[in-house]
Amino acid sequence: MRLRTALGLIPLLSALLTPTWAISAENNDNTFETRLPNGMRVVVREDHRAPTAVQMVWYRVGSIDEHDGVTGVAHVTEHMMFKGTPSVGPGEFNRRVAAVGGRDNAFTSTDYTAYFQQVPASQLKTVMALEADRMRHLTLDPDGYSKEIQVIMEERRMRTDDQSSARVHEAMNAVSWQAHPYRRPVIGWMSDLEQMTVADVRDWYRRWYVPNNATLVVVGDVNHQQVFGLARQTYGAIPARALPERKQYEEPVQTGQRQLDVKAPADLPLLVMGWKAPRLNDPRKDVDPYALEMLAQILDGHEAARLPTALVREQQVAVSVDTSYDSTNRGPGMFVLQASPRPGHTVAELEQAIRGALAEVANKGVTEQELARARSQLRASEVYKKDSVMGQAMEIGMLETLGYGWQASPLMLDKLNEVTVADVQRVAQSYFKDDQLTIARLVPQPLDAAELTARAKRAEAVQAGGRH
Amino acid sequence: MKRLLMMSAAMVATLVGAQAIAAPVQSWTTEQGTRVYFIETHTLPIVDVQISFLAGSAFDPSNQVGLASMTASLLDQGAGSRNEKEMAETLADIGAQLNTGAGMDSATVSLRTLSDPDRRTAAVGLMVDALSRPHFDGAVFKRDQARSIAALKEALTKPQVLSQRAYMAAIYPDHPYGRVVTPESMASLSRTDLESFWRQHYSASRASIALVGDLTRAEAEALAIQLTASLPADQADVPRGLPKPAATSAKVVSVEHPASQAHLLVGMPSVARDDPEQIALQVGNYTLGGGGFVSLLTKAVREDRGYAYSVYSYFDPKLVDGPFTIGLETKRAQADDALKVVNSVLGDFLRRGPTAVQLKAAQDNIAGGFALRIDSNSKLAANLGVMAFYGLPTDWLEKYPERVRALTPEAIRTAFQKHVKPEQLVTVRTAAD
Numbered sequence: 083m084r085l086r087t088a089l090g091l092i093p094l095l096s097a098l099l100t101p102t103w104a105i106s107a108e109n110n111d112n113t114f115e116t117r118l119p120n121g122m123r124v125v126v127r128e129d130h131r132a133p134t135a136v137q138m139v140w141y142r143v144g145s146i147d148e149h150d151g152v153t154g155v156a157h158v159t160e161h162m163m164f165k166g167t168p169s170v171g172p173g174e175f176n177r178r179v180a181a182v183g184g185r186d187n188a189f190t191s192t193d194y195t196a197y198f199q200q201v202p203a204s205q206l207k208t209v210m211a212l213e214a215d216r217m218r219h220l221t222l223d224p225d226g227y228s229k230e231i232q233v234i235m236e237e238r239r240m241r242t243d244d245q246s247s248a249r250v251h252e253a254m255n256a257v258s259w260q261a262h263p264y265r266r267p268v269i270g271w272m273s274d275l276e277q278m279t280v281a282d283v284r285d286w287y288r289r290w291y292v293p294n295n296a297t298l299v300v301v302g303d304v305n306h307q308q309v310f311g312l313a314r315q316t317y318g319a320i321p322a323r324a325l326p327e328r329k330q331y332e333e334p335v336q337t338g339q340r341q342l343d344v345k346a347p348a349d350l351p352l353l354v355m356g357w358k359a360p361r362l363n364d365p366r367k368d369v370d371p372y373a374l375e376m377l378a379q380i381l382d383g384h385e386a387a388r389l390p391t392a393l394v395r396e397q398q399v400a401v402s403v404d405t406s407y408d409s410t411n412r413g414p415g416m417f418v419l420q421a422s423p424r425p426g427h428t429v430a431e432l433e434q435a436i437r438g439a440l441a442e443v444a445n446k447g448v449t450e451q452e453l454a455r456a457r458s459q460l461r462a463s464e465v466y467k468k469d470s471v472m473g474q475a476m477e478i479g480m481l482e483t484l485g486y487g488w489q490a491s492p493l494m495l496d497k498l499n500e501v502t503v504a505d506v507q508r509v510a511q512s513y514f515k516d517d518q519l520t521i522a523r524l525v526p527q528p529l530d531a532a533e534l535t536a537r538a539k540r541a542e543a544v545q546a547g548g549r550h
Numbered sequence: 551m552k553r554l555l556m557m558s559a560a561m562v563a564t565l566v567g568a569q570a571i572a573a574p575v576q577s578w579t580t581e582q583g584t585r586v587y588f589i590e591t592h593t594l595p596i597v598d599v600q601i602s603f604l605a606g607s608a609f610d611p612s613n614q615v616g617l618a619s620m621t622a623s624l625l626d627q628g629a630g631s632r633n634e635k636e637m638a639e640t641l642a643d644i645g646a647q648l649n650t651g652a653g654m655d656s657a658t659v660s661l662r663t664l665s666d667p668d669r670r671t672a673a674v675g676l677m678v679d680a681l682s683r684p685h686f687d688g689a690v691f692k693r694d695q696a697r698s699i700a701a702l703k704e705a706l707t708k709p710q711v712l713s714q715r716a717y718m719a720a721i722y723p724d725h726p727y728g729r730v731v732t733p734e735s736m737a738s739l740s741r742t743d744l745e746s747f748w749r750q751h752y753s754a755s756r757a758s759i760a761l762v763g764d765l766t767r768a769e770a771e772a773l774a775i776q777l778t779a780s781l782p783a784d785q786a787d788v789p790r791g792l793p794k795p796a797a798t799s800a801k802v803v804s805v806e807h808p809a810s811q812a813h814l815l816v817g818m819p820s821v822a823r824d825d826p827e828q829i830a831l832q833v834g835n836y837t838l839g840g841g842g843f844v845s846l847l848t849k850a851v852r853e854d855r856g857y858a859y860s861v862y863s864y865f866d867p868k869l870v871d872g873p874f875t876i877g878l879e880t881k882r883a884q885a886d887d888a889l890k891v892v893n894s895v896l897g898d899f900l901r902r903g904p905t906a907v908q909l910k911a912a913q914d915n916i917a918g919g920f921a922l923r924i925d926s927n928s929k930l931a932a933n934l935g936v937m938a939f940y941g942l943p944t945d946w947l948e949k950y951p952e953r954v955r956a957l958t959p960e961a962i963r964t965a966f967q968k969h970v971k972p973e974q975l976v977t978v979r980t981a982a983d
Contacts (some may be wrong), residue, residue: 184919
């Protein structure tokens with residue numbers, strides 16, 4: 083189970099790897115759900131293999147809910163959630179989790195914000211009380227904020243500013259999406275971080291951190307009735323509050339290819355091609371998102387899949403190639419292929435080779451054997467997934483928060499297995515149109531340290547001047 | 551977008567933690583001299599197989615740095631009766647995952663497969679082919695050599711890579727751990743170099759095996775024999791040990807880079823895997839910089855000053871003295887301020903050691919949360935692989951919590967003073983003003 087670094091999500095495909103022959107009933111038998119009177123959903127999966135448990139609380143709020151000028155506030159709030167309440171001082175949350183032998187962390191994506199603790203199962207009550215406390219009583223002290231925002235700017239430098247490929251993706255999102263909030267980076271633009279105040283965080287917290295916007299997921303060596311009881315005692319005491327209306331963003335249909343170049347320190351160019359693609363809307367009736375998932379697997383699901391075979395091994399125009407498509411999102415999807423050319427080959431040659439591989443699927447389709455191989459990988463992944471309580475909790479939380487419901491997992495697996503070669507060929511013909519394509523290129527800049535440093539300093543001086 | 555992502559790969563293999571293991575570790579040595587560690591667990595229909603050899607990059611000939619790594623990476627790219635494509639397709643057909651790679655000390659091939667007899671037999675067959683009948687095909691080699699050189703040249707533009715290389719070269723001068731691969735050293739390799747490195751280093755007596763999962767003892771024994779029966783014959787004159795690294799003396803190395811953040815590393819060669827003080831160091835390091843959000847370094851550098859998103863320290867025990875390292879990234883203008891804070895926290899800790907309260911917190915987390923270190927087959931397999939390779943006792947995991955509980959602040963202070971010496975600490979400043 084790869085964790086996608088960009089957003090910290092489990093990639094689509096593995097999220098969907100619930101299998102036919104591993105049998106839906108098997109999962110359902112040990113999974114239990116309830117809803118507290120305040121609207122908070124609770125899902126518990128009993129897995130008694132080891133005396134440990136994971137608690138996750140997922141809030142249905144992410145950068146998709148942000149506005150210009152305060153980009154990054156979802157993620158900043160996540161950081162501030164560790165900075166204390168009246169009864170649990172700054173840093174004390176981490177100390178108490180550590181004291182019971184646990185580990186904790188959190189992550190923010192475009193679509194959600196989630197918090198988790200992995201603990202010995204006997205300590206679940208402690209972390210549930212802690213997590214419930216900060217759902218309601220976060221202090222948001224200005225002094226703590228002034229330090230933490232510096233930490234977050236360092237995080238942005240580390241993850242984005244100094245990572246050439248991250249800069250390409252950030253810029254590409256800003257070009258691909260025009261109306262939709264997916265155009266903004268989860269971590270926020272630096273100038274927004276610089277101008278953010280603790281009042282922005284407080285607004286965000288008050289608006290979205292309510293039990294009726296959250297899902298509690300517990301997986302591990304627990305009794306579900308006991309967990310339900312603890313949930314009522316802890317989270318159940320928090321009153322519901324009306325949520326703001328969520329805007330529906332309709333991305334206008336793209337009617338022409340978009341291109342951009344990003345110059346950054348690098349040796350190898352990078353080519354990223356992204357086509358607008360559907361989101362899984364109705365897990366029961368939709369077909370195309372499943373067919374695109376299987377296409378991604380056939381293109382790049384193993385070392386001998388189509389793209390590594392064609393581009394890396396046979397034509398040898400690429401050093402590496404990567405495919406990603408996530409259909410389970412709150413917003414629209416994108417089917418992305420990215421590759422670096424092998425020295426001696428141009429980005430243009432690489433682009434032609436990728437187009438050629440896609441055209442081949444569109445023109446000639448894929449084989450039954452390729453599809454069977456993809457199904458076989460899905461089935462095995464479903465079994466492997468059960469080795470990790472954290473992985474199981476991630477899947478449940480994500481499906482709940484994105485609006486599909488955890489029970490959709492076996493259905494999605496069935497639907498993936500029902501995809502036919504005709505379906506795969508049809509989606510290859512219909513979605514890879516130039517009019518819906520954005521192409522981003524990393525243009526490598528030599529690492530002439532002295533020169534680049536001077537340039538960076540000049541740019542900084544200009545920026546600083548501009549802000550006064 | 552995790553709040554903190556700082557565990558290095560090295561730490562995954564750090565056997566910190568502790569309660570009772572569900573099933574005991576069984577161990578035996580095959581007739582050909584391969585040590586086997588096995589945990590039998592039938593809760594999931596999965597088998598994890600890991601075999602490691604004394605064949606890591608430290609065994610690279612000095613003029614062929616990169617050889618161990620290239621050798622490991624080509625094992626599964628065509629072997630036995632299958633070419634690379636057929637191998638990858640067969641693995642996908644049965645849903646098995648086969649990985650190869652080389653670290654500093656060991657080269658490892660690992661397999662995860664479903665345990666039903668058909669799939670397991672097919673998957674193990676592929677693994678045996680990779681270990682015993684690799685093709686080292688000339689065309690495949692040339693292609694991957696070119697890819698590796700291209701990827702390396704790209705890596706050499708990244709500040710974290712440049713920093714790490716400068717650091718290892720500085721703390722291990724004239725030692726295999728300090729050699730860094732270059733485009734030139736990669737280009738000098740030939741396919742016959744790979745084949746002879748494999749013949750010399752992938753023998754049964756240089757191997758150790760870890761098995762976890764849905765197997766009986768009899769099946770596990772048969773599997774171990776199958777894995778090792780056709781390996782290259784042992785060559786007595788191939789070195790098995792590594793020289794002890796020389797003591798360093800304090801110095802500062804600066805690397806130019808245009809990045810917005812400075813990458814700072816502070817450390818020295820410190821502790822070998824068989825050192826009895828290793829546990830004291832690991833437990834002490836929890837307080838210093840290993841305990842994530844609750845460490846002294848995180849408090850001083852991140853929480854109190856907002857200097858860094860990630861600041862950490864770790865011991866990475868190896869066959870011979872592995873590194874003790876402190877690392878962080880901060881905007882380039884405040885690099886030296888951050889270094890002052892780091893050195894002050896470290897200096898205090900070396901003088902005083904942990905307080906009784908700090909040690910108790912470390913023990914509560916490490917010993918109290920031990921179950922978290924071993925609550926999946928894949929975690930068990932990772933731990934068992936390290937134990938088997940370094941020949942740690944079979945009760946190592948089981949006894950870990952009580953050994954952690956038995957430590958005193960004095961024992962930790964003494965161990966730190968012996969293994970971390972300010973006059974030997976090397977500092978690497980990359981992209982710092």
